[in-house]
Amino acid sequence: xxxxxxxxxxxxxxxxxxxxxxxxxxxxxxxxxxxxxxxxxxxxxxxxxxxxxxxxxxxxxxxxxxxxxxxxxxxxxxxxxxxxxxxxxxxxxxxxxxxxxxxxxxxxxxxxxxxxxxxxxxxxxxxxxxxxxxxxxxxxxxxxxxxxxxxxxxxxxxxxxxxxxxxxxxxxxxxxxxxxxxxxxxxxxxxxxxxxxxxxxxxxxxxxxxxxxxxxxxxxxxxxxxxxxxxxxxxxxxxxxxxxxxxxxxxxxxxxxxxxxxxxxxxxxxxxxxxxxxxxxxxxxxxxxxxxxxxxxxxxxxxxxxxxxxxxxxxxxxxxxxxxxxxxxxxxxxxxxxxxxxxxxxxxxxxxxxxxxxxxxxxxxxxxxxxxxxxxxxxxxxxxxxxxxxxxxxxxxxxxxxxxxxxxxxxxxxxxxxxxxxxxxxxxxxxxxxxxxxxxxxxxxxxxxxxxxxxxxxxxxxxxxxxxxxxxxxxxxxxxxxxxxxxxxxxxxxxxxxxxxx
Amino acid sequence: xxxxxxxxxxxxxxxxxxxxxxxxxxxxxxxxxxxxxxxxxxxxxxxxxxxxxxxxxxxxxxxxxxxxxxxxxxxxxxxxxxxxxxxxxxxxxxxxxxxxxxxxxxxxxxxxxxxxxxxxxxxxxxxx
Numbered sequence: 001x002x003x004x005x006x007x008x009x010x011x012x013x014x015x016x017x018x019x020x021x022x023x024x025x026x027x028x029x030x031x032x033x034x035x036x037x038x039x040x041x042x043x044x045x046x047x048x049x050x051x052x053x054x055x056x057x058x059x060x061x062x063x064x065x066x067x068x069x070x071x072x073x074x075x076x077x078x079x080x081x082x083x084x085x086x087x088x089x090x091x092x093x094x095x096x097x098x099x100x101x102x103x104x105x106x107x108x109x110x111x112x113x114x115x116x117x118x119x120x121x122x123x124x125x126x127x128x129x130x131x132x133x134x135x136x137x138x139x140x141x142x143x144x145x146x147x148x149x150x151x152x153x154x155x156x157x158x159x160x161x162x163x164x165x166x167x168x169x170x171x172x173x174x175x176x177x178x179x180x181x182x183x184x185x186x187x188x189x190x191x192x193x194x195x196x197x198x199x200x201x202x203x204x205x206x207x208x209x210x211x212x213x214x215x216x217x218x219x220x221x222x223x224x225x226x227x228x229x230x231x232x233x234x235x236x237x238x239x240x241x242x243x244x245x246x247x248x249x250x251x252x253x254x255x256x257x258x259x260x261x262x263x264x265x266x267x268x269x270x271x272x273x274x275x276x277x278x279x280x281x282x283x284x285x286x287x288x289x290x291x292x293x294x295x296x297x298x299x300x301x302x303x304x305x306x307x308x309x310x311x312x313x314x315x316x317x318x319x320x321x322x323x324x325x326x327x328x329x330x331x332x333x334x335x336x337x338x339x340x341x342x343x344x345x346x347x348x349x350x351x352x353x354x355x356x357x358x359x360x361x362x363x364x365x366x367x368x369x370x371x372x373x374x375x376x377x378x379x380x381x382x383x384x385x386x387x388x389x390x391x392x393x394x395x396x397x398x399x400x401x402x403x404x405x406x407x408x409x410x411x412x413x414x415x416x417x418x419x420x421x422x423x424x425x426x427x428x429x430x431x432x433x434x435x436x437x438x439x440x441x442x443x444x445x446x447x448x449x450x451x452x453x454x455x456x457x458x459x460x461x462x463x464x465x466x467x468x469x470x471x472x473x474x475x476x477x478x479x480x481x482x483x484x485x486x487x488x489x490x491x492x493x494x495x496x497x498x499x500x501x502x
Numbered sequence: 503x504x505x506x507x508x509x510x511x512x513x514x515x516x517x518x519x520x521x522x523x524x525x526x527x528x529x530x531x532x533x534x535x536x537x538x539x540x541x542x543x544x545x546x547x548x549x550x551x552x553x554x555x556x557x558x559x560x561x562x563x564x565x566x567x568x569x570x571x572x573x574x575x576x577x578x579x580x581x582x583x584x585x586x587x588x589x590x591x592x593x594x595x596x597x598x599x600x601x602x603x604x605x606x607x608x609x610x611x612x613x614x615x616x617x618x619x620x621x622x623x624x625x626x627x628x629x630x
Contacts, residue, residue: 049582051622176586177620184589251582253622261622263582316588316597328589330622332582334602 001038001274008042008271009353017042019269019347021340022193022281029282037278043347043354044281046198047212047267047339048190050331051253053174054154054225055262056092057110057242060146061121063087064138069131070123074098075109082123086131090151093252093262105260107252110150113142114214115247148242150213154224156266158196158234159290162187162313162327164305164320167296169468172257176330178295182305182320185292185327190336191285191310195268196234198281204270205236206357212267212343213238215246217352220268222359228367236361238266249339263332267339269347271354285311292320298461300369379462380455382494383476383485389414392421392443399442400429410473412483413446420481422446423473452477453487459495462487503553504533504612507544509565511537519544522559528552533612545570545612572629573611574618576604580625587617587626 011017020028022044029037059080061070069086073079077098080091093107112119118139127134142148164185165171165178172178176186191197199205209220218240227235249265270281289309293302308318314333317324346352388406390399392413399411403426413422424446432445439445453462453474462474466489476485509518523530528548535544548556557567573595583604588596593610596617618626 050584176622177590177616179590186586186589251623253582254624255622256619263584263622326589328587329585332584332602334583337602 001035003038003042003271003273005271005273005354005356008273011042012347012350012353015348015350017347019043019045019344021337021344022046022198022270022283023337023340025281026192026284029278034275034278034282037282038272038275041272041278043344044198044270044272044277045267045340045343045347046190046195046270047193047265047336047341047343048156048195048331049249049263049265049335049339050188050190051174051255051261052152052155052157052264052266053094053261055110055150055152055264056090056106057148057150058084058088058090059148061087061089061140061144062146064133064136066133067131068123068125068133068136069128070136071125073121073123075106075121076104076112076119077122078104078106078109080106094260096260102254102256102259105252105254107260107262110242110262111247111250111252113148114242114245114250116141142243145243149239150216150218150242150245151221151237151239152224152264153237154226154235155238155264156195156224156236156268157189158194158200158229158232159191159288159310160188160233161290162292162308163295164292164325165296166294166305171295172255173295174255174258174261175295176255176328177257182323182325185308185313185318185320185325186330187290187310187313187327188330189290189310190331190333191288191314192283193333193336193340194288195266195270196229196236197283197288198270199268199277200229200232200234200280200363202229202234202357202361202363203280204273204277204356205268206359206361208358209268209355210352211238211240211269212249212265212339212346213240213245214250214265215248215342216240216242216244217346220357223361223365226367227361227365229361229363230366233367234361234363249335265335265339267343269343269352269354271356285309285314292318298464377459377495378455379453379457379459379474379476379487380485382459382491383453383455383487384491385485387412387475387483387486389483390424390442391415392441392446394442395440396429396432396442396445399424400433403429408486408488410475410486410488411442412450412475412486413442414483418482420450420452420475420477420483422448423450423475450475452481454478455484459492463492503548503550504570505546505548505553505557505560506568506570506613507546507560507565508541508567509560509563510541511539516563518542518560518563518565519546521563522556526552526555526559528556530556534614570613570629573606573608574613574615575627575629576606577625577627580623581621582623582625584622586620586622590616590620592616
């Protein structure tokens with residue numbers, strides 16, 4: 001059996017279409033069988049509501065008198081793109097305010113406009129013969145704009161890897177607050193309600209397909225940026241009219257320590273054309289799995305701790321190395337349901353008809369990492385190789401002499417096997433001298449918890465360690481913890497004026 | 503009931519909490535405490551019927567005592583029911599109801615404030 005899109009649209013028009021949400025579909029297929037479900041159901045609505053950083057909107061302000069060709073543009077002190085003709089701009093959701101930093105950003109500008117609040121436009125220009133005006137400041141409401149078109153380059157991730165943290169300190173990431181020692185696991189995504197998870201081969205979702213976008217009727221533009229459906233990480237570029245949107249389905253947010261983002265509500269109605277659609281839309285949370293990544297590793301390739309399904313993640317806790325760890329969602333399943341339900345209402349009431357893609361989306365694409373023609377500076381490029389170290393059984397006095405002679409403030413401490421076992425600083429020695437006690441040897445006063453760097457580590461990672469731990473030197477060690485050098489704040493000076501900043 | 507006790511440690515560094523426990527015989531549950539060389543703040547939990555007794559006893563020892571009637575405050579119009587707070591909370595204050603709406607068990611809250619920072623929607627605030 002096969003249903004055509006025009007048959008389905010006819011049923012939508014005469015109000016007889018059977019519309020269900022993707023959450024209801026698995027039970028229907030289990031009850032009626034695949035053929036029965038195909039006969040019964042005409043449309044499956046999907047929905048997701050989560051943080052989608054790659055979002056923003058195009059605005060056209062109309063011309064001022066005298067006219068201005070805006071070159072730098074701010075909306076409520078959030079900079080918008082000034083390279084689009086005279087009075088067009090694009091504001092990105094994650095752009096932060098010049099004055100309020102992560103308290104307010106592009107996402108908040110969009111939310112304020114949709115909520116009916118006025119926003120201050122400020123722009124400057126060098127002035128031309130045709131556009132003489134050099135500055136402008138004006139208060140604008142959404143209705144004052146000629147166009148306010150949301151256009152989000154990367155939304156509706158098919159699924160997203162979960163996050164945890166094996167370090168001993170709290171990490172603040174775009175995946176939320178990650179507690180030390182794998183204290184929690186954060187995840188994002190609507191699982192069985194997600195649009196692309198219900199159409200993983202992109203048979204129904206493609207350019208021109210009507211969607212629910214933040215409460216407005218929008219459209220799929222095409223594949224999203226970083227679209228990588230071959231590995232299960234498809235994305236969509238979508239658009240919709242900001243003037244039709246509702247603050248119920250779009251919310252500005254701030255991930256502490258990361259920055260501003262926009263929560264987007266997005267849903268796609270899927271026509272149940274054939275048995276393959278029935279099978280795809282019967283997907284359950286149990287069937288969709290993601291990796292739990294360790295955000296302790298500040299790299300593009302983070303270690304995978306285990307695989308987990310959305311059903312497990314949504315249960316509230318999972319097993320991680322024999323321990324029960326609580327899970328938190330960053331997206332809202334309740335609002336994803338509301339999106340799918342609202343969209344169901346639209347189709348049932350004939351407010352939205354369905355369409356097949358005018359241009360398909362490649363379902364086999366794989367996204368590649370950045371091509372880097374030059375590598376950034378690594379620790380070995382700037383570290384001090386002339387490192388003075390001391391044996392743990394030496395006297396404190398010897399350490400003091402070495403510090404003076406070596407004109408350094410940090411002495412890595414090694415054991416008989418030449419392995420790094422601690423560090424002493426001028427501060428430690430001064431303290432030992434000022435408060436003479438039982439301590440005589442270096443090992444009595446050294447700090448044994450040494451923060452180190454690896455020679456091939458990026459300098460930026462080492463700098464982050466210095467900042468996070470509020471220290472000024474990192475011993476550089478090999479895999480066996482032999483000291484190869486030391487990186488101090490002074491070495492960082494080599495970065496300036498050197499070949500790395502060209 | 504929860505009491506927020508503030509005391510200065512200037513005068514002889516009296517062991518206020520221990521003293522009150524001994525004087526009143528009330529078993530005090532210390533939920534959270536920050537004490538440094540000069541001052542201390544402790545959030546304690548005491549049985550409802552002995553609350554006044556403990557308050558009076560602590561006040562007489564020079565501590566300032568506030569009754570904490572509310573836990574962390576949730577602004578429902580800002581909350582999107584994501585649940586970021588759920589795994590952050592050390593006291594299991596937050597959970598989802600069967601409709602995936604965030605619900606709060608205020609009584610469990612010890613006002614540590616961890617959820618306030620973790621909430622992407624700025625929907626959680628501590629009572630002042």
